[in-house]
Amino acid sequence: MSLREYFSKMRGAETRPLRLGIPSKNLAEVFWASLGAALGIGIAALLSARFFEPRDALLILGSFGASAVLIYGVISSPLAQPRNLIGGHVISAVIGVAVFQVGGDNFVSAGLAVALAIVAMMLTDTVHPPGGATALIAVIGGETVHDLGFLYVLMPAGLGALLLLLVALVVNNIPKSRRYPVYWV
Numbered sequence: 001m002s003l004r005e006y007f008s009k010m011r012g013a014e015t016r017p018l019r020l021g022i023p024s025k026n027l028a029e030v031f032w033a034s035l036g037a038a039l040g041i042g043i044a045a046l047l048s049a050r051f052f053e054p055r056d057a058l059l060i061l062g063s064f065g066a067s068a069v070l071i072y073g074v075i076s077s078p079l080a081q082p083r084n085l086i087g088g089h090v091i092s093a094v095i096g097v098a099v100f101q102v103g104g105d106n107f108v109s110a111g112l113a114v115a116l117a118i119v120a121m122m123l124t125d126t127v128h129p130p131g132g133a134t135a136l137i138a139v140i141g142g143e144t145v146h147d148l149g150f151l152y153v154l155m156p157a158g159l160g161a162l163l164l165l166l167v168a169l170v171v172n173n174i175p176k177s178r179r180y181p182v183y184w185v
Helices: 003-011 027-055 063-073 082-103 107-124 130-140 143-148 151-171
Strands: none
Touching: 027 063, 027 151, 063 082, 063 130, 063 151, 082 107, 082 130, 082 151, 107 130, 143 151
């Protein structure tokens, strides 16, 4: 491939595709997505602050913000389904903790944790993009995260994702126009 051909691939498509199933112009959909996100993240943050953090644990991760966009805003996406949500976070957390324990908190471990999380999610059909951040947080998350060791996999990664899923199951199925999940496995 010539350099010209290589760089020409970066121009993008000539027309914008459909909105990837994102009903952003439908105000009812926007309402339900924002309500789900507010409840899911809000409950996780409240429980984390009240019960987990006083015991040097966590129930919420920054990567859950991106998960909220998927599971409340783009509920029909394969990336938003329960298998991907839970599997993506848990698998990535295992990898992130293992990489940190072997390599420490440095740029090599940070890149390796995300790369290996992508590999594992792709091979297990659990791709959930926020999982990459969950792996990264395990490496760069600081003393509180590092002190959790493999408990990080169960909480915040597993339990927090499960809480977000429970809220998604309730909120996303209230209106007749929404159905979540599309599939479980």
